[in-house]
Amino acid sequence: MRCVAYRVRLLVLSLVSIILMALPSGARDLPAQAPKAEQAGKEQPRAKPQAKLRRAKRGTATAVAPAQAGAAADPLDENEIRQKLNGATVGLAAGQLEGAPLRFATELARVLDDGQNMRVVPMVTRGIFDNMYDLLFLRGVDAAIVYGDTLDHFRNNTKIGAGLEQRISYIMPLFPSEVHIFVRPEITKLEDLAGKRVNFNTKGTAAAYSGPIIFDRLGIDVDPQFDPHPVAMAEMLKSDRYAAVVFVSSKPLDPFVKQKWPEGYKFLPVPLTPKIEEFYIPAQLEAADYPGLIPNGQKVQTIAVPSVLAVINFPREHERYKRMARLVDYLFERFPKLQTDPGYHPKWKELNLAGTVPGWTRFPAMQAKLNASSPPKAVSDSRAELRGHLERMLPGDPGSQQKLLRDLLDERRSTSKR
Numbered sequence: 001m002r003c004v005a006y007r008v009r010l011l012v013l014s015l016v017s018i019i020l021m022a023l024p025s026g027a028r029d030l031p032a033q034a035p036k037a038e039q040a041g042k043e044q045p046r047a048k049p050q051a052k053l054r055r056a057k058r059g060t061a062t063a064v065a066p067a068q069a070g071a072a073a074d075p076l077d078e079n080e081i082r083q084k085l086n087g088a089t090v091g092l093a094a095g096q097l098e099g100a101p102l103r104f105a106t107e108l109a110r111v112l113d114d115g116q117n118m119r120v121v122p123m124v125t126r127g128i129f130d131n132m133y134d135l136l137f138l139r140g141v142d143a144a145i146v147y148g149d150t151l152d153h154f155r156n157n158t159k160i161g162a163g164l165e166q167r168i169s170y171i172m173p174l175f176p177s178e179v180h181i182f183v184r185p186e187i188t189k190l191e192d193l194a195g196k197r198v199n200f201n202t203k204g205t206a207a208a209y210s211g212p213i214i215f216d217r218l219g220i221d222v223d224p225q226f227d228p229h230p231v232a233m234a235e236m237l238k239s240d241r242y243a244a245v246v247f248v249s250s251k252p253l254d255p256f257v258k259q260k261w262p263e264g265y266k267f268l269p270v271p272l273t274p275k276i277e278e279f280y281i282p283a284q285l286e287a288a289d290y291p292g293l294i295p296n297g298q299k300v301q302t303i304a305v306p307s308v309l310a311v312i313n314f315p316r317e318h319e320r321y322k323r324m325a326r327l328v329d330y331l332f333e334r335f336p337k338l339q340t341d342p343g344y345h346p347k348w349k350e351l352n353l354a355g356t357v358p359g360w361t362r363f364p365a366m367q368a369k370l371n372a373s374s375p376p377k378a379v380s381d382s383r384a385e386l387r388g389h390l391e392r393m394l395p396g397d398p399g400s401q402q403k404l405l406r407d408l409l410d411e412r413r414s415t416s417k418r
Helices: 002-022 025-032 036-041 049-073 078-087 100-112 131-137 150-155 206-218 229-238 319-340 346-350 364-373 382-393 398-416
Strands: 089-095 119-124 143-147 168-183 197-199 223-225 244-249 281-286 299-312
Touching: 078 089, 089 100, 089 131, 089 319, 100 119, 100 143, 100 168, 100 319, 131 143, 131 299, 143 168, 143 206, 150 206, 168 206, 168 281, 168 319, 168 364, 206 223, 206 244, 206 299, 229 244, 319 346, 319 364
Parallel strands: 089 119, 089 143, 197 223, 197 244
Antiparallel strands: 143 299, 168 244, 168 299, 281 299
């Protein structure tokens, strides 16, 4: 009997299962749902924070997907960006961190910056002497700050000296560095230094580079030393081991201002001989520069080493020539800011875009710009160029300019007769 009942129960369960499977899925779920009236009367349980976060993430992913699809459909043209950035960027070899050339380059970059249209990148280099190598051979260098007597130094270098005057040119003169020849009491004139030890500071400095060239052009054969100037100057006070030290830098210099020197120590004048005039410009040291060494009302005539903004003479159709021609356009437009706006080096006020550099040829695009901006003039002779330098040295004082010009010319004539 129990066996029969068990079988009947299995049969009923089987029939119920078959009926439920035949119903739609929504109907199958009805028994499991609470009546609507009952649901309305009950407070719905709050969703857990984790569930909300999962839903938010799903929504964010859905919203981002179309944007990503749009970005993929319009990718950035990296080649176009690269071409535009490089086409508008000028690499400028400046100098060492502590030197004046880097400051000039940084200020020039600041005033010429025009976003994607013009950008100057100042470069920290080994020094103004090595900038010539960088300009000629280093990738990314379009211009360099070099000394005006660089041409004379490299003229005897068989590796790069041949035709150097035709390979490079200058855009404009930059800051001059005055030559300071400081001697012991027993030395009274430059000729007294013949055969004696003259210190030009350590290798790589401006004095170590330009100093020997200057003495060679003066025809005075000295015994050159390249020790640190502080060491040599301390020794000069104790003995005659060093007869002189030579500085090539913008005045005034701290060693001659902050230190008190015994009587007899002095600066020697440097004459503007015909050979010196080829690469150097007239300058003077005044009592206002060195009150402890130059008496009031007196001046020491010397020379200065001009620095220049140098470039390679690429053909006019070359992209690098066109790039530098664009820099010339910006320079003409914005150069007055360097002279009038606050925060720039005061020596910008002394510079002239049309200034000449002895022994150098001007960049063709710069010369064309100058010709277009001023009426044509006859080519100036060396005396006219000399007057221009004197006007910058003694602005607003024609009488002193004429007197200094006569003195320099007389000194040059007397030197050439020796």
